[in-house]
Amino acid sequence: MAVVGVMYNLKGAPPEEGEPPDLGAELDSESTVAAVALALRAHGHEVQLIEGNDTAYLKLLSNRLDIVFNMCEGLRGESRESHIPSMLEMLGIPYTGSGVLTLALTLDKPLAKKVLAYHGIPTPGFRVFSSPDEISVEGLEFPLFVKPAHEGSSMGVSSSSYCRDIHELTAEARRLIALYRQPVLVEEYLPGREFTVGILGNKNPIIFPVMEINFDAIPAGCARVYSRQFKTDWSDDIYYMCPAPISPELEALLKDTALKTYRALDCRDLARVDLRLDRNWVPNVMEVNPLPGLAPRYSDYPRIAEKGGWSFTDLVNGILECALRRNKMEHLIKPPFVKQIA
Numbered sequence: 001m002a003v004v005g006v007m008y009n010l011k012g013a014p015p016e017e018g019e020p021p022d023l024g025a026e027l028d029s030e031s032t033v034a035a036v037a038l039a040l041r042a043h044g045h046e047v048q049l050i051e052g053n054d055t056a057y058l059k060l061l062s063n064r065l066d067i068v069f070n071m072c073e074g075l076r077g078e079s080r081e082s083h084i085p086s087m088l089e090m091l092g093i094p095y096t097g098s099g100v101l102t103l104a105l106t107l108d109k110p111l112a113k114k115v116l117a118y119h120g121i122p123t124p125g126f127r128v129f130s131s132p133d134e135i136s137v138e139g140l141e142f143p144l145f146v147k148p149a150h151e152g153s154s155m156g157v158s159s160s161s162y163c164r165d166i167h168e169l170t171a172e173a174r175r176l177i178a179l180y181r182q183p184v185l186v187e188e189y190l191p192g193r194e195f196t197v198g199i200l201g202n203k204n205p206i207i208f209p210v211m212e213i214n215f216d217a218i219p220a221g222c223a224r225v226y227s228r229q230f231k232t233d234w235s236d237d238i239y240y241m242c243p244a245p246i247s248p249e250l251e252a253l254l255k256d257t258a259l260k261t262y263r264a265l266d267c268r269d270l271a272r273v274d275l276r277l278d279r280n281w282v283p284n285v286m287e288v289n290p291l292p293g294l295a296p297r298y299s300d301y302p303r304i305a306e307k308g309g310w311s312f313t314d315l316v317n318g319i320l321e322c323a324l325r326r327n328k329m330e331h332l333i334k335p336p337f338v339k340q341i342a
């Protein structure tokens with residue numbers, strides 16, 4: 001049995017005027033935090049709930065924790081997901097999931113794409129702009145896709161992210177730069193099917209069944225984009241196909257690309273990789289989520305884990321057990337083990 005600090009950032013007050021309407025979309029609801037705590041207690045662990053805010057450091061100093069189950073998306077700043085892990089490292093407290101560098105790198109989508117390119121992992125050609133006056137599409141081919149450079153949970157992603165010409169691109173880039181107060185990433189548009197791949201483990205990770213986002217189920221005329229609107233309005237099972245109806249060859253290629261991405265970015269314990277096919281049917285990586293949402297039956301990661309035979313309780317304890325083994329703390333795991341994941 002371990003003393004586990006469950007750390008999180010809760011959704012706050014609704015956005016004020018001038019703030020993005022989807023502000024805080026990546027933060028957790030109380031019900032998700034409660035579900036994680038319940039799952040850990042079901043396996044005999046003692047749980048302490050700690051909000052990952054600016055008083056967290058003092059609580060971490062005084063509470064005697066064996067390990068932290070980290071769900072903190074961070075409150076502000078371009079490296080916000082790595083703030084709590086930095087405190088934990090300073091205090092010598094082990095934690096679940098990826099480290100400081102990986103969390104900061106993956107939140108910077110352009111930098112993460114440069115690392116993928118170094119490893120020969122397909123990702124769309126791109127440019128980054130901090131001001132609408134700088135925009136030039138040299139070296140890129142329309143249609144293009146524009147999104148904030150440092151966000152998640154589809155914040156700032158909508159049908160107008162899809163741009164057919166320089167006028168549409170400049171208008172949407174101008175809107176996003178002003179609203180999200182950060183640079184935009186302009187990428188070549190991937191016209192093919194979309195998939196997400198969930199990974200759990202370290203030396204020999206488990207790869208859950210591939211999930212396809214079912215754009216054929218959404219109303220005619222809606223853009224084939226896994227937007228904020230899609231994630232909030234269309235959460236029923238018909239919008240998600242898992243396992244995806246694909247050939248064994250494509251399945252193997254998607255899993256292999258996702259695993260190479262996981263290794264290239266030094267991910268630990270868990271992550272979800274989002275991919276889409278380009279016009280030649282080659283899977284391209286759009287981005288990596290080392291802190292995937294864990295809302296039971298809603299977020300993609302627990303949804304696909306369940307299709308792979310992992311209940312929510314198994315999944316949460318599986319993540320913890322990966323981190324305990326990685327930190328040579330397996331004596332704190334009480335048999336029976338969830339499943340043997342190294």
Ligand SMILES: Nc1ncnc2c1ncn2[C@@H]1O[C@H](COP(=O)(O)OP(=O)(O)OP(=O)(O)O)[C@@H](O)[C@H]1O
Nearest residue numbers: 145151152153154155157187188189190225226287
């Ligand atoms: N280059 C692209 N071509 C086509 N569609 C894209 C491209 N980039 C992003 N998209 C669409 O926008 C969606 C959101 O993009 P992305 O995954 O980068 O954002 P996110 O906010 O980090 O997502 P998450 O909720 O997974 O954290 C994708 O799932 C996809 O549907």
Ligand SMILES: [Mg+2]
Nearest residue numbers: 153154274287
């Ligand atoms: Mg995504």
